[in-house]
Amino acid sequence: MCQDSVLAMIAVENLTKDYAGFRAVQGISFSVQKGEIVGFLGPNGAGKTTTMRVLAGYLPPTGGRVSVAGHDIVAESLEARRHVGYMPENVPLYTDLRVNEYLAYRARLKGVKRSKVKERVESVNRLCHLDDVKHKIIGNLSKGYRQRVGLADALVHDPDLLILDEPTIGLDPHQIRAVRDLIRSLGERHTILLSSHILSEVEAVCTRVLILHRGRIEAADTPENLARLVQGGGAGVRLEVSCRPAEGEREFARLPDVESVHCCSEQEGWSVFEIASKAGRDIRDGIFSVVQKQNWRLREMSRLRASLEDIFVELTQD
Ligand SMILES: Nc1ncnc2c1ncn2[C@@H]1O[C@H](COP(=O)(O)OP(=O)(O)OP(=O)(O)O)[C@@H](O)[C@H]1O
Structure with missing residues (x-):
């Protein structure tokens, strides 16, 4: 043994x-x-x-x-x-x-x-x-x-x-x-x-x-x-910003470490985005700079992590 x-x-x-x-x-x-x-x-x-x-x-x-x-x-x-x-x-x-x-x-x-x-x-x-x-x-x-x-x-x-x-x-x-x-x-x-x-x-x-x-x-x-493992080494960020969906998608996608930008909802001038990073990259500073530069207001920013449910479903699919 x-x-x-x-x-x-x-x-x-x-x-x-x-x-x-x-x-x-x-x-x-x-x-x-x-x-x-x-x-x-x-x-x-x-x-x-x-x-x-x-x-x-x-x-x-x-x-x-x-x-x-x-x-x-x-x-x-x-x-x-x-x-x-x-x-x-x-x-x-x-x-x-x-x-x-x-x-x-x-x-x-x-x-x-x-x-x-x-x-x-x-x-x-x-x-x-x-x-x-x-x-x-x-x-x-x-x-x-x-x-x-x-x-x-x-x-x-x-x-x-x-x-x-x-x-x-x-x-x-x-x-x-x-x-x-x-x-x-x-x-x-x-x-x-x-x-x-x-x-x-x-x-x-x-x-x-x-x-x-x-x-x-x-x-x-x-x-x-x-x-x-499930996210391929990358991580995501979810944020709510005072901009139009198309503006946000365009500006955030310009950051070199961003893999994809997706606008989930827009209401009363506020858009919610989910932004995926490239493997192993932390995009929070870059995103914050974009928000500042564009003079947008930021209401919420949180890290997106695969939940145990996402992991479970991914690893036990037939
Ligand atoms: N006494 C038994 N005789 C024959 N087959 C059995 C017996 N006990 C379990 N099995 C079979 O062995 C497999 C594993 O069963 P087990 O109960 O260990 O699974 P489990 O992961 O605990 O499932 P669950 O989440 O539904 O409790 C299943 O295909 C089940 O049908």
Whole structure:
């Protein structure tokens, strides 16, 4: 095993997973370092859940090597699983148990010593804001609270690594925000791999993203670097100026580092332009000089960056 794999919280080398002859995961390799919060993205059926289930020790790999916290997921399965907290997409809760009972039961199942169970349950109740409902029957809880019980379950044995499969699915915007804040704070103490189709959520909490498509990794980088990749190294500027569209298009296009100028709208003497730069060029100073020279007024100027959604669509097109 290479040095990188030894230090990594997750090390995946050439992982394949077949279902009855169908190869859902096609020889992927990646690593996640201690302390990272990594977003795991991909269209439906890309293989995210399959990969996460292998990492959590729920599914055996067909081929390749996977280690968690330095322990091989096949050869040292018990030890590896001790380091992982897994929250599946559909949290399989015992709906007729009370929150406290359920978490205590799960803690015992995950090897927490009897003498430590109460303390661990209290700790995750506090962390996941479950104190108000800890004596309630799980079946009577709202979806948002059930998700939090799922998260508390994943945390109850104090794992180093959290694997969260669509943790905010089915939640309303308030609940999404609450779970997102919770994940961000958990990231201070835990390494997190998180799948989600809500890209703004991933952009808000993740330091790096892995994009999976048809069982292969298409990209693995920070959202900023991926944006640069998708935009071919150039960046854009959006601005609102007091000029006519044709004037603006003519004057801005004269700048040597400008690739293209597009007027998006004109209203009451104000035009909004989106201006693309040539690869690696910053055109903001040049644009500002044009505005000054022409005696135009400037109401807004911002940098245009490809959103994670643009990146996702670009990299996972068929
Ligand atoms: N138990 C199974 N038996 C057969 N095929 C399966 C099984 N589980 C998943 N698959 C197939 O493997 C592929 C990857 O599925 P997986 O659930 O890992 O994708 P995903 O990226 O998590 O998708 P989603 O975003 O829809 O949750 C899909 O084509 C799926 O139909």
